[in-house]
Amino acid sequence: MSKDWWVESAAGIPKLITETPGPKSRIMHANTTRYMKGLSSQVKLFPVCFEEGYGITLTDVDGNKYLDFSSGIYVTSLGHCHPKVSEAVSHWAGKLMNAHDFTTPVKEKLMEKMASILPGKLNAIQLYSDGTASVEAAIRAARAITNKHEFISAYRDFHGKTMAAVSCAQMYRGETYSYGPSRAPGFYMVPRPDPYRPLWTKPDGSIDTDAYIKFYDTFILEGTVGNVAAFVLEPAQGWGGSIFPPEDFFPKLKKLCEKYKILIYDDEVLAGMGRTGEWLTLNHWEVIPDIVTFGKSFGNGFPVTAMVVAEENGSALEKISASSSYGGNPMACAAALASIEVIEEEDILENVHTVGKFFMKRMQKMKEEHPIVGDVKGKGFLLGIELVKDKKTKEPFDEAGNLVYQKAFRKGLAWIPAGHILRMSPPLIMNEKYASMGMNIIEEAITEVEKEFGYK
Numbered sequence: 001m002s003k004d005w006w007v008e009s010a011a012g013i014p015k016l017i018t019e020t021p022g023p024k025s026r027i028m029h030a031n032t033t034r035y036m037k038g039l040s041s042q043v044k045l046f047p048v049c050f051e052e053g054y055g056i057t058l059t060d061v062d063g064n065k066y067l068d069f070s071s072g073i074y075v076t077s078l079g080h081c082h083p084k085v086s087e088a089v090s091h092w093a094g095k096l097m098n099a100h101d102f103t104t105p106v107k108e109k110l111m112e113k114m115a116s117i118l119p120g121k122l123n124a125i126q127l128y129s130d131g132t133a134s135v136e137a138a139i140r141a142a143r144a145i146t147n148k149h150e151f152i153s154a155y156r157d158f159h160g161k162t163m164a165a166v167s168c169a170q171m172y173r174g175e176t177y178s179y180g181p182s183r184a185p186g187f188y189m190v191p192r193p194d195p196y197r198p199l200w201t202k203p204d205g206s207i208d209t210d211a212y213i214k215f216y217d218t219f220i221l222e223g224t225v226g227n228v229a230a231f232v233l234e235p236a237q238g239w240g241g242s243i244f245p246p247e248d249f250f251p252k253l254k255k256l257c258e259k260y261k262i263l264i265y266d267d268e269v270l271a272g273m274g275r276t277g278e279w280l281t282l283n284h285w286e287v288i289p290d291i292v293t294f295g296k297s298f299g300n301g302f303p304v305t306a307m308v309v310a311e312e313n314g315s316a317l318e319k320i321s322a323s324s325s326y327g328g329n330p331m332a333c334a335a336a337l338a339s340i341e342v343i344e345e346e347d348i349l350e351n352v353h354t355v356g357k358f359f360m361k362r363m364q365k366m367k368e369e370h371p372i373v374g375d376v377k378g379k380g381f382l383l384g385i386e387l388v389k390d391k392k393t394k395e396p397f398d399e400a401g402n403l404v405y406q407k408a409f410r411k412g413l414a415w416i417p418a419g420h421i422l423r424m425s426p427p428l429i430m431n432e433k434y435a436s437m438g439m440n441i442i443e444e445a446i447t448e449v450e451k452e453f454g455y456k
């Protein structure tokens with residue numbers, strides 16, 4: 001299949017034929033929210049109702065066509081309804097939907113394919129059906145491998161919404177999430193290095209990763225009972241705002257973990273499978289994790305996730321059964337296998353490297369030219385623009401973030417930033433033409449917001 005399968009469908013986007021959200025969107029959203037509760041801030045701020053997605057285009061129920069800059073939510077990374085993935089799923093939907101955790105021909109192929117693309121000896125695999133379930137499995141695996149029970153995770157990382165996953169992440173304050181009890185016993189959090197907002201700096205003002213590692217070392221000795229099974233970390237913070245650690249952070253953390261025989265659990269649910277130009281984002285720093293999880297784009301929209309450990313720890317997985325109602329069903333295996341094959345056949349990693357550089361150059365220019373753009377960050381197609389009230393004080397500018405979000409959406413950009421960091425996760429098939437189109441829309445929206453708030 002040609003790499004350009006989506007190009008014709010994108011001609012002429014964005015194409016807006018009503019005000020947005022349009023009249024049908026508003027009615028359908030109102031009908032739905034009579035019953036459906038707890039929607040995200042993005043939906044509340046822009047209540048559009050989508051009907052179709054193909055490649056890099058989303059179409060709403062009023063017939064408006066948008067340029068997609070979010071891939072669902074980091075999910076449809078190879079484009080909406082990639083024909084190869086859709087065909088693979090529908091083949092098994094007509095042949096065999098579920099077979100417990102028995103082997104199927106498509107599972108056999110997926111296992112072999114995964115073992116061939118993953119670094120080191122990461123080849124002991126379990127399959128699940130959402131990211132959080134794979135995170136829970138990773139926690140169980142870490143316990144089973146080490147016979148230890150404590151976990152250290154990092155401020156502003158996100159790992160899902162069940163008890164262990166929530167215990168590894170920020171407990172929100174304020175009205176929405178202030179109910180207790182808080183994290184489960186044995187789960188601790190530490191700060192991780194954010195180059196734009198460093199907690200510890202060297203005399204020259206640059207971030208001091210040694211100080212972070214020294215703090216972790218002290219924390220392990222003083223703040224735990226000496227039974228830490230794993231450090232639980234996103235390779236780059238996705239939900240937290242596309243924040244990447246300094247280049248030397250993970251290699252140093254690996255050494256510390258070796259000293260205390262602590263595993264590195266790398267949660268690649270959001271950042272893995274090509275989003276930053278590598279199968280694993282951790283590959284950028286040449287660190288091989290002990291445990292890794294994949295989700296979101298793993299099946300390009302079909303719910304399928306994976307938890308993987310190194311071969312030498314595979315026997316420990318026998319202690320934690322992989323069987324679940326949906327994990328590894330034939331449709332799920334077909335979606336994941338087809339998605340990996342597409343990444344290979346369409347040279348997706350190469351595209352992410354090339355167009356990723358274009359994105360970064362463009363964002364750097366925005367940082368130079370716009371008073372409210374405090375920082376720009378990212379690798380490949382995992383990108384962020386951080387808005388601040390003042391470049392010196394770096395005070396987060398949430399109101400501007402929300403306005404830029406709405407304005408850009410009204411101009412035809414479907415995306416999902418939250419608060420002051422404009423997160424972007426465009427489909428990995430996108431070329432420079434549409435990357436530039438999306439950036440132009442965002443820049444226009446930023447310029448308008450700056451004027452409204454009296455800048456320039």
Ligand SMILES: Cc1ncc(COP(=O)(O)O)c(C=O)c1O
Nearest residue numbers: 130131132158159160267269270
């Ligand atoms: C890094 C990371 N881990 C786990 C999860 C949970 O995945 P899911 O929403 O599929 O349960 C998410 C979801 O955003 C995530 O970003």
